[in-house]
Amino acid sequence: MPPRLKEIADALNLSVTTVSRALAGYPDVSEKTRQRVVQTAREMGYVPNVAAQHLQRQKANAIGFIIPTFGPRFSDPFFSELIAGIGNEAGRRGYDLLISTVPPGPRELETYRLQTYSGRVDGLVIVRTRLNDPRIAFLSENDFPFVSFGSCNQPMDFPFVDVDGEYGTRLAVEHLIELGHTRIAYLTGPRDLSFSIMRLRGFVEAMERHGVPVREEWILEGGLTEGDGHSLAMQLLAMQPRPTAVIAANDLMAIGVMGAVQEKGLEVGKDVSVIGFDDISLAAYSHPPLTTVHQPIYSIGTKVTSMLIQILEGNPPEEKQIWIKPHLVIRKSTGKAPGNTIERG
């Protein structure tokens, strides 16, 4: 057991008050006393009891991040990178990071209510915002500090960092059009997620702007996993005619698409071009390496966190709503549209 303030005080024949102030660096402690206290505290291995500080200061010195887990197999490199960003920035600034997991649904708000009302955390980072996000409504109404990765449709003026998915997807479409593709399919994520809709809108608008017809039957929805990408691509490839290019809402789905294309005996980047979104580190090492829209996941994590902490410490950032322009990373999964359009299998 580490020593408490009282023990340091006793050892030095001082009061707890003085020790506390000396350690906090208050100026109303004599330099000599301060040094003795600091010295002894170090020697005795003093570490403050956070629960007591927390209760007294009415501040947890912690932020929370609630992961929207879906299935038990939650194997998403996107999240590990985001957590690393959030965790490192929080740690750097002396905050703890509390992780909870709750699937979107009826029990979700209860989790948010507990997290906020219990005083466990001073602020929250939220992700995967939805078009009408009850979490944002709840937190805003209760004036609970939060920053989100992802904007939302509601007119509320909350702080967020978001990536311009419309623009990113447009880059993807235009890249394909330049390569001569006109039969382009799109695999969207769940339609209640803001970023899904934004990317999908970017797809439709870019197609229309370039006069390329959008076929409804080539827009399929899935759950952002490799498995979904794979099975949706199987559906696409069975169609007559079939698309010569597929844009997926994220890299994981795109990887699933590539697998399906190859299973069908087709060549990615030649028979079918594939583009993802995220640029997880695996994208560079898939086969073929995946052309994808890059978003800086790690630094979004640090950015969101530092914005939140700034708010918590009373100096809110000047820019409260930050839009990041993604860029396209062209690798080998995209290539010229096949001239010959004879359908196979």
Place this chain on the structure above:
Amino acid sequence: MPPRLKEIADALNLSVTTVSRALAGYPDVSEKTRQRVVQTAREMGYVPNVAAQHLQRQKANAIGFIIPTFGPRFSDPFFSELIAGIGNEAGRRGYDLLISTVPPGPRELETYRLQTYSGRVDGLVIVRTRLNDPRIAFLSENDFPFVSFGSCNQPMDFPFVDVDGEYGTRLAVEHLIELGHTRIAYLTGPRDLSFSIMRLRGFVEAMERHGVPVREEWILEGGLTEGDGHSLAMQLLAMQPRPTAVIAANDLMAIGVMGAVQEKGLEVGKDVSVIGFDDISLAAYSHPPLTTVHQPIYSIGTKVTSMLIQILEGNPPEEKQIWIKPHLVIRKSTGKAPGNTIERG
């Protein structure tokens, strides 16, 4: 602001004590009072202040997980799945999960010291154990509850869950030998990590047992990332003669290896067979799908967590050291050894 016990007590003309006991379900409260209290608490939206509970009970009701981050690009599906397992189990049992990040190195123990002495968490989950792990020594000496994913060389009798990596790697070797391979390379992870050494030992022993020569120059060490797998494979492929099969210490490296093989114009599963370890969900969707040693990451996360919580609650599990037998999942990245051994570039 949610109400405090005092406000509920005032509203009902009861003492704080009675309200507290009623809510805690103590039997020495009349049924009628209990109901009134519970009812009013719900109506007023009462949520206990965890800092006060924490201070009073001397228990944080939280467990900590310290992620060994290496670089900023910490994009590892293994960890997101493990965190999901830990987080879900902790949440299910009413514990918070606190995540910290610290790279292995000089500052590491200080982080552990702060986490333990500050009372933030009641116990820790640790991973990536090392042969002589200072963290385990520190926690054991201080009698701080922890469970690790990974055993270690030290004779200490601490609780852990581990996967028999020696056995797993043997399965990989034997699979390759059955396919006729004799020129097998091995890419190991950092040699201070227990699991790296265990898997490497499994490789060497299995090779020797089957009378297949182990070449030192074909055992290369890397940092468990795709990038390392890729560059090490490039070195291997430049050798004369070169191996016909590569076993990597984890899936991420194996994926990097496959990329390198393909860049060289060789075919994975034909010219060069590749085996990984972990069976992250991507392994099934890589191209070709990766033959790998499966370990149940998610359920290891839940297992480790439930063991820890059992210890915290005073009923330690009977089995304190759990070994899991992994199994080989054969996909398409392995195939018969090429009959023809003419070397290329």
Place this chain on the structure above:
DNA sequence: TTGAAAGCGCTAACAA
């Protein structure tokens, strides 16, 4: 420059 005392919100021993 230092110390005494109160209180953050809760639980628990003890008394009534």
Place this chain on the structure above:
DNA sequence: TTGTTAGCGCTTTCAA
């Protein structure tokens, strides 16, 4: 069955 009281370890008035 309920209430009084003390105290978890810290910070912060206020007084000396």
